[in-house]
Amino acid sequence: MPNILAARIDNRLIHGQVGMTWVNSLQANLILVANDEVATNTVQQSLMDMVVPEGIQTRYFTIEKTAAVIHKASPSQKILLVCKTPQDVLRLTELGLKLDEWIVGNMHFAEGKTQITPTVSVDDDDREVLRKISSHGIKLTIKGVPTDKGQELINLL
Template structure:
């Protein structure tokens, strides 16, 4: 089972508060943005990479890729999922992501 520490709905996705407060306080080492638009937008990914803390990896996956892949996560990955809207979170839950 993937080690999902927190799932947050925030239309800004990765930004200062997520990077400096949430990620460190929960001890996450992987920020996973689950959003179809961001998964294919390298410009937005680059902006969020600049805000992400250096100690955490980032992944930008579509909602379906998250559903298909999250169960392969290593136990060492402490995952913080960030979604842009409640609809994406609902799709994750309906797809079996153990939030």
């Protein structure tokens, strides 16, 4: 099993909170972003790399590539795995990457979504997908920063 220190759903992917706070708290040395769009967008990758501390590696893989190669990660790679949406997480799970827990960070409000916490908004599709993820025995915990107590997302749906 790869050395995944934490896995996070965050529609902003890598930003200051992820690039600094989470990386430092976990002592991660690799941020792996699993998202089909970002995997091919070098401009977005460059912008995200700007907030990552010196010495921390980043990888931007599609969902399928992540599922195919993550099991080959070196034990020395201390990984913070980040997905943009619950839909990405469900695809990863269905492709064989089953983790005990996903931390839910930012799922921003948009038209058709209902705000369930200050940082998490969901629509009917999100609810269905999050329930499917949970049905795999995966805990979904809302946490902005590592020191937050955390809230079980499934209880808020």
